[in-house]
Each structure stands twice: as structure tokens, then as C-alpha cells.
Amino acid sequence: MQSDPIFKTSAAADAANLREYDTEYADFSWDAARKLIDGLPGGGINIAYEAIERHVLTGHGPQIALRWIAKSGERTDITYAELSLLTNRFANVLHNCGLEKGARVYSLLGRTPELYIAALGSLKAGCIFCPLFSAFGPEPIHARMEIGGANALVTTTRLYKRKISDLRDRLPELRTVLLTDGDVEGGDPLPPLMAEASEMFQTERMKPEDTALLHFTSGTTGKPKGVVHVHEAVVAHHITGRLALDLKPGDSYWCTADPGWVTGTSYGIIAPLTNRVTMIVDEGEFDVARWYEILANEAINVWYTAPTAIRMLMKAGGKAAKGHDFTALRFMASVGEPLNPEAVVWGNDVFGMPFHDNWWQTETGGIMIANFASMAVRPGSMGKPIPGIEAGIVEISKDGATELTKPMAIGELALRPGWPSMMRGYLHEDARYRKCFLDGWYLSGDLAMRDADGYFWFVGRSNDLIKSSGHLIGPFEVESALMEHEAVAEVGVIGIPDDTAGERVKAYVALKPGFEASDALLLELIGHARKKLGPAVAPKEIVFRENLPKTRSGKIMRRLLKTRELGLPEGDISTLESDER
Known part of the structure; x- marks a missing residue:
């Protein structure tokens, strides 16, 4: 693998946020990263404040925070100032419905502005937010809402009728259903509640270890696992967006992941907004021509997508990209599963730059290993650990976890615990959570190798070998x-x-x-x-x-x-x- 072609990055890498990996890795501290977020005046922390309010207070309210592209192609812009007021109203709606700090608010929505307003408004109100993928069927929805003890749900009338109404008797803790587009029995219409709610709201002061987000990941057998993340996770979301995705204030940024998945929340909402970029959100599903048009017409600077989507673009052939202007694009990254080397090469051929693979999990909350803008890319490699992350390859035996130092030795990819976005537990499954840690390592369950230059290479899940x-x-x-x-x-x-x-x-x-x-x-x-x-x-x-x-x-x-x-x-x-x- 070390003999694979090495792709140099573009000239834009000279201005990358992380310019010299070894030096910045050695000098990094999480305390320094914490100073890059503001914290609430007078103390406390809240993800929504870091994503919105601090930018408004520093004069950036007129900047577009979110540009929504409807299925029809119609565009709607929401500035940081407008997002502040809309999330204030939503937070007040929650309080007016009797939902206080710590209440569990779920969303079952497509990629519409209401989803982003609900996510940030819930966090602003001190509630725990849990996004659900809108294509889930009733039983997956029920399992996740039951495990998490959902108190409120934000959804549409169509989704409520098709997937929720028959579940109400089985969800005794669900007190409130807010409907974004209508009024049916069992739900309250959200638009009039938003119109009546005040635009003034004082962001809840949260402690760093207060729960903020609940994400679900599939178990090999049995029920899905509820992964708990806290407000201090924003420190990792912010710095990894800056270092691994090279986000800069004012960028046009497109993360194609749905917020129903952890990527769509961590890097489709929190990381971009804390780094003050303009997020592009497409309501439509994958379409080759539409995607190329968005990349060109929105002058996307940073694009974060999935290997499946890249393979589908490859499948359509390079001719589909012809005639589009991608000169604004300076960085492309991939996540979700390992990126095959030929996809990296294809990106270089079509866009003049490689895709940069990275690795993380729902449990890690944020990117842990990445190919950085200033680093040469080795196709097929996950890259190197984020500054602040100590990664190793370990062998598990009856005697414990032993780190393997020989280059390209296969073992389990493990991390030293302690980064801010690390999960704080599996909901109601303490024993399962404890089994993830051994001898001072977090065990990822993924098998990998590390070459002589410190690049990590994915092998497979431990049970896939x-x-x-x-x-x-x-x-x-x-x-x-x-x-x-x-x-x-x-x-x-x-x-x-x-x-x-x-x-x-x-x-x-x-x-x-x-x-x-x-x-x-x-x-x-x-x-x-x-x-x-x-x-x-x-x-x-x-x-x-x-x-x-x-x-x-x-x-x-x-x-x-x-x-x-x-x-x-x-x-x-x-x-x-x-x-x-």
C-alpha cells in the first residue's frame, strides 16, 4: 500500500488552516481549542450560541447562514440574524408547550429549514435533540423514540399520518407533536405557534457535560444503540471542521449528509455554523446533473460527501461534469465508509484535486483521522490522526490491549479517550459502554494498519476480517x-x-x-x-x-x-x- 501513487494537494493548500502537520500536532492542546469558542457571557456553554449568537454579536448577522434549495430549485436564504430570531421563537415554542431544559426533542423531517431551526432551537432551549431519518419506517422510529424517551416530535402531517399516529399509545412519554405544515388530530400546527412566540430568548446556560445530542447507531443484533453526546462536543466539532475540512469564515460549504445521521448534524449543522460558513442544503435526492449544477452555481468551496455518492458520479462518467465551472472548489472530503483508491484518482482527474478520506464514528462524535488539505494523499488511506487525538493499532488478548508498532501490522484501531466529542455513554446500556474501553484505549471495533509514515489504512470491521x-x-x-x-x-x-x-x-x-x-x-x-x-x-x-x-x-x-x-x-x-x- 505504501507504494500507491501519492497525490499532492492543490496550490490552495498553501493557505490551509493546518499547514504543517507534525508541528501543529505536537503543539496542539484541547485547552487552546476551547479558547476558539466563546462560551456564554457570564459563563456556561451552549452549542447553539457558538453556532449562531456569537456571530450576530460580532457583526456578522447579515451573512447567509443557510441557503436552502427546494426540490423545485427555488432558493431560500436565511441569514445568521434571521436564524437567531427563528431559533429563539422555536425555543419559546418548546417552553410554551411545557418542555424545559433536559426534555428530549426528536425530529422526523426531510432536509427543510424547519429541521435546522428545530435542531438549533432545541439546543438553545437546553433540550436534548435527536434527529431521525425521514425514510425510516414506523418500527425503527418507535424503537428510537422509546429508547430515548421522546417528549416532543417535530414532523410533517404526511409523516405523522403514515408513521406516527398509530404509535402514540406505545409512546407514553411523547407529550407534544409539532407539525410544520398542517393540523391533524394529535398534533399542533407549528407555524402559528412560531408566529405567536417571542423573538427574544435567553440561551440556556449549560454545563460542558450536559447532554445535548442523542444519535442512534445500528446494533449487530437487537435494538439500535443510543449514543449520548454533550455540549462540550462543540469544541471538537469546531476545530475538526477547521482542521480536517479546512472550513474558513465566509466559505460556501455543502455537506450532502442528511441530519438524520451523525455526519449531517456534526458537519451538516454544528461545525459549519461555528466556523461561520454559508451552508448549502439541498432538499432533493441524489441526481447527477443537479449535483454538478449545485457545485458550480453555488460556487462551492468545500464539499463533504459519501463514497456511495462518489461512486454514483463515477458510474455516470466524466462527461456529465463537462461544461461546469468548479474553479471555486478547493477541498473535497469523503466520509461514511472507506473511500476506494480509484475514487481518489477519479476526483483528481475530474476536479483537479483528490477526495480526502477521513475516519470517525457515531461514538467519536467527530472526525478522528483525516487527510488534511496540506498533506499528500495516499489513495486508500484514512490519513493521520487529528491534532489532539492519539491513535494506535492494538492487539486484544486475555492479557489486555497491546499496542502494535510494526508498520502495517493488522490490529484494532484504538484511541486514547478524553476528546470533547467522545460519547458519554450508550443510553441505558452502561455495561455495553464500558466494554468499549480497555487498558486506557477506546476500542473502535475497526481493524486497521499504520504505515511507517504514520498513515492509517482501513482493513474492515473486526467481525468482517x-x-x-x-x-x-x-x-x-x-x-x-x-x-x-x-x-x-x-x-x-x-x-x-x-x-x-x-x-x-x-x-x-x-x-x-x-x-x-x-x-x-x-x-x-x-x-x-x-x-x-x-x-x-x-x-x-x-x-x-x-x-x-x-x-x-x-x-x-x-x-x-x-x-x-x-x-x-x-x-x-x-x-x-x-x-x-
């Missing part, structure tokens, strides 16, 4: 090799039991338009993989699929491929987006 004839095979490596073939759009790789080898490698492949599944193509792909990987690592079996099972955030569900292969219980599949059995 394939052990075949004495070889340890990471599915990502096999997937990346197959992705290099011109016919391949997506790949999922698993290990299945084998009497002789222990496990054998099996790949599920979805093809690009214009390519048909055939025995000839199957043999070609097997030969391609053997040439790239060698016979010990290459898949012994390849199956063509129309689609691969993916979460709604775009991750290919290898676990689901394997459980179906073995006829095992599927566990929590509430986040499943696409599937072709």
Missing part, C-alpha cells in the same frame, strides 16, 4: 481491487465457511450500466482479482447482483450479506436503504 488458509484478508482490499475493473460499480466482500481453508472469499458485484452479467465477464473479474491480489487473497467466488444491501447513509452491509449467506438472524436492519436478495 476473513481468515483463509492462514491469511488475514480485509474485505476492503478485495473490494478496492475489483472496483478498478471498468465494469464494476459496487462490491461487497465476505468470508464464508470452508472445510479446507477455514473461510473462502466471496464477492458480490453490481455492474455499471452498459455491462451485462455473463460467464465471460465472471472469468474476467476473477482473473483481474487474481492478478491484482494473488490467488491467496482473490475471491474464489463472485456473484452478480442488481443492488447490494446498503444503509441509508450509504454503507454496504457486509454483515447482512453474510447472515443471509449463512441463514442467520438478520438483526437490526432498520437503516437498510436498498436491497436485492
Whole structure:
């Protein structure tokens, strides 16, 4: 892997927020990072204050905070000053409904301004905010609202009728439903309540360890896990947005993630606003032509998206990008699952700059490892740890966790605890939370390697690792090799039991338009993989699929491929987006 091509960054890297990695990593302190946020006058902390009020108080109220692009293409601009007043009104609505500090406010909305106002208004009121993805079905919604003890829900009349009304009797703690666009039995119309509410509101003074956000992540089996984050997480959101995404005040920034996922909250709301950028929010779903138009027409400076979306753009071909002006674009980043090397190369070919992969989890709350604007990019690598984060590769045995220092040794990716956005618990699951820590390390559950220069390389989830004839095979490596073939759009790789080898490698492949599944193509792909990987690592079996099972955030569900292969219980599949059995 260390011999892979190294992409130098663009000339804009000379003005990057993080210019010299080794020096800034050595000099960094979280105390210094805390001084980059203001804190409330007179003491206390509140994420919403750092995202909005401090900019208004320093004269930046007229700057556009959020530009919303409706499905129709119509644009609506909300300035920081207007966002301050709208979130004040929403905070007052919550208080007028009897929801005080610590109440749990959920949202079930598409990417509309009301979602962003509800998120920030809830935090401003001292409530705990939990976003739900609007495409969830009733049972995933019920599980998350039940676990979190939802007190209030902000949603639309359509979503309420289809997904919530039949759940009310099973949610005894749900006292208030606010409807953004109508009035039905069981809900209160939000627009008149907003109109009647005062524009004056004193932001609640919160303690650093007060709970602010609740995000859910799927469990391998059983119910989803509620991940708890606190107001001090804003320190990490702010500094990682500045260092890992190179956000600068006044930037035009587009994070394509829905706030129903942690990326869409941490880096689709908090990090950009605390860094005083203009956020572009698109209500529409993925569309190749629309995305290229947004990048060009909104003069996007920083673009944060997902590998699935990048692969879909690649699938459409480079011609789709022709005729658009991307000269404003200076930094592109990817998150959600490992970014295959060919996607990094493709970005360089089409946009004149590579995509910068980074790694983090719902549990870490913010970016932990990244390819920085000023660093050379090694395609396929996650990059290096954020300043303030100590990362290591550890081996777990009955004696504990032992750090592996040999370059490219495979082990579990682990972090030293203590950063501000680290989860403070799994809701109601203390024992499960404690199992994440061992011998002074947070155990991520991801397998990785670290090369001699300190770059980290993703191997797979610890339960994804394939052990075949004495070889340890990471599915990502096999997937990346197959992705290099011109016919391949997506790949999922698993290990299945084998009497002789222990496990054998099996790949599920979805093809690009214009390519048909055939025995000839199957043999070609097997030969391609053997040439790239060698016979010990290459898949012994390849199956063509129309689609691969993916979460709604775009991750290919290898676990689901394997459980179906073995006829095992599927566990929590509430986040499943696409599937072709």
C-alpha cells in the first residue's frame, strides 16, 4: 500500500488552516481549542450560541447562514440574524408547550429549514435533540423514540399520518407533536405557534457535560444503540471542521449528509455554523446533473460527501461534469465508509484535486483521522490522526490491549479517550459502554494498519476480517481491487465457511450500466482479482447482483450479506436503504 501513487494537494493548500502537520500536532492542546469558542457571557456553554449568537454579536448577522434549495430549485436564504430570531421563537415554542431544559426533542423531517431551526432551537432551549431519518419506517422510529424517551416530535402531517399516529399509545412519554405544515388530530400546527412566540430568548446556560445530542447507531443484533453526546462536543466539532475540512469564515460549504445521521448534524449543522460558513442544503435526492449544477452555481468551496455518492458520479462518467465551472472548489472530503483508491484518482482527474478520506464514528462524535488539505494523499488511506487525538493499532488478548508498532501490522484501531466529542455513554446500556474501553484505549471495533509514515489504512470491521488458509484478508482490499475493473460499480466482500481453508472469499458485484452479467465477464473479474491480489487473497467466488444491501447513509452491509449467506438472524436492519436478495 505504501507504494500507491501519492497525490499532492492543490496550490490552495498553501493557505490551509493546518499547514504543517507534525508541528501543529505536537503543539496542539484541547485547552487552546476551547479558547476558539466563546462560551456564554457570564459563563456556561451552549452549542447553539457558538453556532449562531456569537456571530450576530460580532457583526456578522447579515451573512447567509443557510441557503436552502427546494426540490423545485427555488432558493431560500436565511441569514445568521434571521436564524437567531427563528431559533429563539422555536425555543419559546418548546417552553410554551411545557418542555424545559433536559426534555428530549426528536425530529422526523426531510432536509427543510424547519429541521435546522428545530435542531438549533432545541439546543438553545437546553433540550436534548435527536434527529431521525425521514425514510425510516414506523418500527425503527418507535424503537428510537422509546429508547430515548421522546417528549416532543417535530414532523410533517404526511409523516405523522403514515408513521406516527398509530404509535402514540406505545409512546407514553411523547407529550407534544409539532407539525410544520398542517393540523391533524394529535398534533399542533407549528407555524402559528412560531408566529405567536417571542423573538427574544435567553440561551440556556449549560454545563460542558450536559447532554445535548442523542444519535442512534445500528446494533449487530437487537435494538439500535443510543449514543449520548454533550455540549462540550462543540469544541471538537469546531476545530475538526477547521482542521480536517479546512472550513474558513465566509466559505460556501455543502455537506450532502442528511441530519438524520451523525455526519449531517456534526458537519451538516454544528461545525459549519461555528466556523461561520454559508451552508448549502439541498432538499432533493441524489441526481447527477443537479449535483454538478449545485457545485458550480453555488460556487462551492468545500464539499463533504459519501463514497456511495462518489461512486454514483463515477458510474455516470466524466462527461456529465463537462461544461461546469468548479474553479471555486478547493477541498473535497469523503466520509461514511472507506473511500476506494480509484475514487481518489477519479476526483483528481475530474476536479483537479483528490477526495480526502477521513475516519470517525457515531461514538467519536467527530472526525478522528483525516487527510488534511496540506498533506499528500495516499489513495486508500484514512490519513493521520487529528491534532489532539492519539491513535494506535492494538492487539486484544486475555492479557489486555497491546499496542502494535510494526508498520502495517493488522490490529484494532484504538484511541486514547478524553476528546470533547467522545460519547458519554450508550443510553441505558452502561455495561455495553464500558466494554468499549480497555487498558486506557477506546476500542473502535475497526481493524486497521499504520504505515511507517504514520498513515492509517482501513482493513474492515473486526467481525468482517476473513481468515483463509492462514491469511488475514480485509474485505476492503478485495473490494478496492475489483472496483478498478471498468465494469464494476459496487462490491461487497465476505468470508464464508470452508472445510479446507477455514473461510473462502466471496464477492458480490453490481455492474455499471452498459455491462451485462455473463460467464465471460465472471472469468474476467476473477482473473483481474487474481492478478491484482494473488490467488491467496482473490475471491474464489463472485456473484452478480442488481443492488447490494446498503444503509441509508450509504454503507454496504457486509454483515447482512453474510447472515443471509449463512441463514442467520438478520438483526437490526432498520437503516437498510436498498436491497436485492
